[in-house]
Amino acid sequence: MTAHPTTQSRSTGASLALGLVVAGAIAGAALLWPGGPAPLPTGLVRVSLPSGAVLYVQRTEVTMRDWARCHDEGGCSLGIRSPRDGKEYPATGVSFVDAQEYIAWINARSGSQFRLPTKAEWYALADEVLPETPDPIFTAPELRWASAYLMEAPGVDRALHPTGEFSTTSTGVQDLDGNVWEWTQDCYDGDPARTDPASCPAFIMGGLHESVMFYLVRDPANGGCASGLPPAHLGFRLVTETRPDGAL
């Protein structure tokens, strides 16, 4: 799914993403989103990373219920339909831009500084529950384009599960080995020097296998000439360095 956009589409897309974030933040700060107490992401877990840094991490992915509140208050333009079975599900079918809208809303509403994790943070959190990486099926350099093709099923089915049905890490973080791939803030770009998210065409996703997703994609359809099995669902969870109220 790593379509390489032209320089033009890159800058257009970036300004769109940035514009939404900025607009959301300004609107949030100015209006403070009237109505009700400020929501905080629920179930934050304090985690010490191998680097020594301390991070407050959402125990679960942002849920459909969380998302519905953002949508109802006008912070998130995308509406997500929930199954009517009374269970809580992760909010999926969200692009990088959608996730940024949510972050702008929650920070403006709660006065916090939540963000997406970096790739390094995400994999440090998930390392203990992720399966070992299978060997590539093609090793010849000319076949590097096909070497990531997944012949082995990643061990889980692709149906969306209720929140909390997959593994829990020793620090209490859930579902990192589930079938929802999570947006990170790490840009995927041919030029390693160019890492500004505002000019980034694609981002790395944390999940059972590392994946790169164009920032506007909500559903990585399982078909076509993508040489491999794409992520089943796209979602996200938030992290922050600043201890919020209610954190464990």
Next chain:
Amino acid sequence: MTKPIIPGMGMANRRSVLRGSLIAAGAVALGGGATLARAARAPMPMQPRVPERLIQIQAEAVAAAPPADLTGYTRVRQELVAPPFAPVHEQVATGGPKIIEVYMETTERLMTVDADTGAEIWALTFNGSVPGPLIIAHEGDYVELTLRNPVDSVFEHNIDFHASTGALGGGALTHIFPGEEVVLRWKATRPGVFTYHCAPGGEMIPYHVCHGMNGTMMVLPRDGLNDGQGNPLRYDEIAYFGEQDYYLPRNEDGRYKTYAAAGDDYSDSLEAMRGLIPTHSVFNGAVGALTGENALRSKVGNTVLMIHNQANRDTRPHLIGGHGNFVWETGSFNDAPATNNETWFIRGGSSGAALYTFEQPGVYAYVNHNLIEAVLLGATAHFVVEGDWNNALMEQVVAPRTFEA
């Protein structure tokens, strides 16, 4: 209640008794669906689908015909296998003509269509798979099918072989209710690949076909395939694709409905089918049925015969990264194949075949090249091909790099 008349059901007393009870059971099973139907129009009156007089004419003609002369034929049994594979067979016929015995069951089963969205269907199948199994004979052989409808089925079934001649492709002679079996023998007089499908009558025909009940019958020339100029064409393997368009009903919230039993979706399903826009178009019954761990495997130098069946709707297969070296687009092996095609056309209600020899290793995608259907509706399969890369055919001269403005 006026008893409906069903083709092929007018003669046997046992059948009439059975039919009465089954129609009653069917009315109970379908009653719920009928009351739930949103359609404002009046329910269709139960009417004979073929006038009784015509059924009588056919029955009399069948009864009056002399028996077929089967001297010189050898009986062989063909063990059918699930797609995308082909049964054991000869490309060039040896010995005299055969009577090929095959056995199929009309199985109704719940199948996942797309695990990502939870889409599923109570599929109506031949032998439990979508498509039904590939059957192979040679020109001049007989196919002798035993078709059995399990006792626990909901529906009446039958089979129409486009390759056969007469009686609605055998459909009029093969109607079976749950707990019945039938044996049909027909002569393969034309070489080619042909659709077969269930066609019980009326709106049941598209309902059954769009619930998976179709497949390919291949009739090879006795001396095998050729290029139309007398040069033989041979294959190392067969990849058998059945493309299935599904029309799955949704709830008001946009999610796919689930049903407790076969037939419970009947009225919803017909309503969705009237829109003509499928919710899914998939190879071998489900999104991803032939990708990832289920991808087809081959190697450089191997020649594959790709058989494509679409019993209902037009499609246009394309092998991304390869070609159709020889293509029998309409399915007739008496016609010279087209050569070096990029994309070929499969008419709804037919099978076609294309022959290709892999020249490069890697991943190939075999798609319906309406790319909306390939990617968003699911019509994609993959070949994973082993071998050595040939730089004389293609080479990445410069890997992606940044450049100075």
